Amino acid sequence: MNINNVPQDNSSTYAKNKKAIYALDDDGKVKVVSSSGWNVEEAVTKQALNDLENSAREAYREVKNGNKSPLYYYMFALRMDLQLLAESTGFFKWTIKQDFKPENFAKISDKRLNVYADAMGKTIGDLKVLEDVENECK
């Protein structure tokens, strides 16, 4: 790829950052060029982001309807899945699934809650209530 063909598409997924791309200059030398984005890359990053956001939105509804505990929503909101949450907390997946039930979650010990909070970068207080995201474009 010639340096003049390095895409400069100002991709929203770069959030005004630039990435280094190696390309051929007019003297035939390969060198680093800063790129403001490529539509192709933006499309696939957005696709992944949308998928994560959809999961979080669905989880949010589930919690609102009283089917799941806030923990369930926060897992998705933090772009995690059950696998990663299990690895981050050291808890078995099936025990985490139990904590997704609102009635179980209400009885959970502070010690256990603390492990979740630590793994998820939140406080115990944060975890207990569903955050209000209606005004955010989630």
Added chain:
Amino acid sequence: MNANKFEHTHSAHCESGVMSSMLKHYGLNLSEPMVFGLCNALTFAYLPFVKIGGMPLIAYRSLPKSIIKNIQKKLKVKMKLETFSSKEKGQNRLDELLEQGKIVGVQSSVYWLPYFPQEMRFHFNAHNLVVFAKEENEYLISDPVFENSVRCDKAALTKARFAKGIMAPKGLLYYPVDIPKNINLKPIIANSIKKTAKSMLKTPVPIAGLKGIKYLAKSILKLEKKDKRYAKLYLGHIVRMQEEIGTGGAGFRYIYASFLQESSVLFDDDEVLKESSKLMLEVGDKWREFALMIAKSIKSKNDINFKAISDKLLEVCEEESKVYKKMLEFKRSS
């Protein structure tokens, strides 16, 4: 060895970028592509049984940390690697090393680094950066994939260093303790080029090298029978691994072309290496055509032509084989 004099360089890839700027800081001037090429970092692997976020592992380069390991093996550079059993120990040790005036390589999770914009924050645990100074409660960081150096709150970096999950960093810190003088690069380069070409052409397992690319092409055909949403995510995932994850474009093929060109100069404008570099750039362009084709089909409302995408990948594979065969023709003159 003054940390304040550390020079940030914008690189394509985190691990080769960190290694290059760290070695430069201590007086060994190697470009990012040179580090990448010397360490045999170029590869291809498709591991359908290893899932990350529900998607198979597709790698265009060697395993994380392999550059840190290979640089020691190839150049006889001695690196010290330290991991920690607790956050406190890990943070104290980093502070201690900075106070000694060292610059320190750090492995971290991208997700927990606040200077990454939301759009780029995924749970990826093998991101590398250099911490070169500390000011009160902040670290000064040279993150190779950013244009300029950045600042990061102490607690946030510690959180990122101790993220758990696949490839968990365990607080990993690393820094060179001994760098030999007068390294003769030529035999090491010749050896690396041969090794990369051979492993791409001749790896016996079906998941790696050119066979891995063919295997991936086959898996694309199977998407026909899968749920459409999954099929599109899968295709998007391939392109993300190829372009999004600090690859210098086209799944590291362009960086490697730069390495081949730099090597050709060292070997008195060696024609075989020059030609290999040219071919590698063309391969990179092919990968990008493949990515473009996928992006179009993801956006399109029409049915996806999986056969056409799979065929395109086989075409890329065919082009790749030509480069590696060319590379094997290289005979070291001196």
